[in-house]
Amino acid sequence: IAGVPYMSGFGNEFASEDPRCPGALPEGQNNPQVCPYGLYAEQLSGSAFTCPRPTNWRSWLYRILPSVRHTPFHPIDQGYLTHKWDEVEPDPNQLRWKPFAILKVSQKKLDFVSGLHTLCGAGEPKSRNGIAVHIFACNTSMINRCFYNSDGDFLIVPQQGNLIITTEFGKLLVEPNEICVIQQGMRFSVEVSGETRGYVLEVYGVHFELPDLGPIGANGLANPRDFLVPVAWYENRQVPEGYTVINKYQGRLFAAQQDCSPFNVVAWHGNYTPYKYNLSNFMVINAVAFDHADPSIFTVLTAKSTRPGVAVADFVIFPPRWGVADGTFRPPYYHRNCMSEFMGLIKGHYEAKEGGFQPGGASLHSIMTPHGPDAECFEKATAAKLQPERVAEGTMAFMFESSFNLAVTKWGLETSHCLDKYYYKCWEPLKSHFNPSRK
Ligand SMILES: O=C(O)Cc1cc(O)ccc1O
Numbered sequence: 001i002a003g004v005p006y007m008s009g010f011g012n013e014f015a016s017e018d019p020r021c022p023g024a025l026p027e028g029q030n031n032p033q034v035c036p037y038g039l040y041a042e043q044l045s046g047s048a049f050t051c052p053r054p055t056n057w058r059s060w061l062y063r064i065l066p067s068v069r070h071t072p073f074h075p076i077d078q079g080y081l082t083h084k085w086d087e088v089e090p091d092p093n094q095l096r097w098k099p100f101a102i103l104k105v106s107q108k109k110l111d112f113v114s115g116l117h118t119l120c121g122a123g124e125p126k127s128r129n130g131i132a133v134h135i136f137a138c139n140t141s142m143i144n145r146c147f148y149n150s151d152g153d154f155l156i157v158p159q160q161g162n163l164i165i166t167t168e169f170g171k172l173l174v175e176p177n178e179i180c181v182i183q184q185g186m187r188f189s190v191e192v193s194g195e196t197r198g199y200v201l202e203v204y205g206v207h208f209e210l211p212d213l214g215p216i217g218a219n220g221l222a223n224p225r226d227f228l229v230p231v232a233w234y235e236n237r238q239v240p241e242g243y244t245v246i247n248k249y250q251g252r253l254f255a256a257q258q259d260c261s262p263f264n265v266v267a268w269h270g271n272y273t274p275y276k277y278n279l280s281n282f283m284v285i286n287a288v289a290f291d292h293a294d295p296s297i298f299t300v301l302t303a304k305s306t307r308p309g310v311a312v313a314d315f316v317i318f319p320p321r322w323g324v325a326d327g328t329f330r331p332p333y334y335h336r337n338c339m340s341e342f343m344g345l346i347k348g349h350y351e352a353k354e355g356g357f358q359p360g361g362a363s364l365h366s367i368m369t370p371h372g373p374d375a376e377c378f379e380k381a382t383a384a385k386l387q388p389e390r391v392a393e394g395t396m397a398f399m400f401e402s403s404f405n406l407a408v409t410k411w412g413l414e415t416s417h418c419l420d421k422y423y424y425k426c427w428e429p430l431k432s433h434f435n436p437s438r439k
């Protein structure tokens with residue numbers, strides 16, 4: 001898998017053939033009476049047929065057998081995956097979690113799907129509006145098992161361990177500090193080596209896009225050419241013992257059996273694909289004179305709502321960069337926000353909290369819940385001699401920021417046993433410096 005080939009570009013019209021079958025893509029039409037090599041043609045639609053061109057997503061897959069050839073779906077156990085947002089009473093407090101536990105194989109075998117734990121979310125897959133945040137913590141590869149989501153798209157943020165993701169479109173190797181997006185309906189299977197953990201942002205009913213750049217101009221932030229898309233890869237593999245296709249549908253898991261691998265797409269073309277992105281390619285823009293810019297300058301991808309400027313969810317990162325602002329309190333300001341702020345940490349530490357917030361953990365600052373730097377960070381930043389300095393070197397924190405009011409699951413508040421009960425104490429030492437006779 002090292003040296004896997006990719007195509008590049010965000011939302012391009014791609015075309016790819018497995019090199020073992022040159023000419024597998026029909027020329028000049030999508031539905032020949034008989035496809036090259038005796039393949040079946042199948043369209044995967046990621047938008048309504050009638051969407052305007054800039055948001056019209058679909059791909060054509062040329063496969064050994066069509067996806068429809070399977071036995072009926074039956075409900076299966078779904079562990080801690082849920083979209084029930086009323087399991088526990090609402091909690092407006094600042095919440096922080098210690099690194100989520102990853103079980104050892106000897107304790108319990110968990111793969112990417114059975115290792116999904118829903119932490120928080122809001123909205124509803126049936127009405128196609130909302131989001132969920134899941135933690136995946138697993139130790140085993142998916143063998144003769146694949147997954148597809150009818151409810152929405154997965155933005156996957158690995159934090160520990162590499163993911164080898166086989167998709168209908170080909171293979172992706174996704175390492176920590178990279179992210180990938182597997183969109184609604186795309187079948188995929190995840191191989192891991194050892195204990196593996198990360199975060200998933202699921203959005204129902206919208207797709208991620210690159211944010212508008214406004215006065216920034218034509219370049220910057222996440223550049224389209226740095227998004228990588230797999231090349232066609234197929235296996236013609238019979239699985240007499242049964243290949244399990246798992247479907248998340250209306251928040252529930254179902255399984256169906258088929259007798260061959262679903263990764264039997266010999267060639268495909270279209271603009272509806274999985275993709276990955278390396279966060280170190282992000283072109284960071286920051287304040288170079290004074291003041292602290294809002295974190296929207298660090299938006300990698302956005303899932304827009306129908307309200308102008310209001311996201312269903314933004315994926316924002318806090319990458320290594322220079323801090324140079326003069327006469328400025330440089331860390332994040334104290335604030336209350338009309339959006340929900342979920343944060344995770346891939347590596348290192350986060351500038352507003354040197355301790356307490358650890359890689360593989362998380363925090364949630366809900367709508368209008370006050371938050372900001374801990375007392376230690378405040379004292380340091382107000383006393384610091386302001387020189388150009390590297391910020392967040394060797395670290396990578398991120399935020400899922402959402403206009404939804406996120407509810408936390410029972411697993412999040414209780415079962416995970418990771419909630420940090422003393423989080424509020426990090427602000428307790430903040431003291432008044434007010435002196436009416438000093439200006
Ligand atoms: O709360 C946070 O740590 C995230 C954040 C960072 C920042 O630089 C400004 C605002 C903000 O919400």
Ligand SMILES: [Fe+2]
Nearest residue numbers: 335341365371
């Ligand atoms: Fe914040």
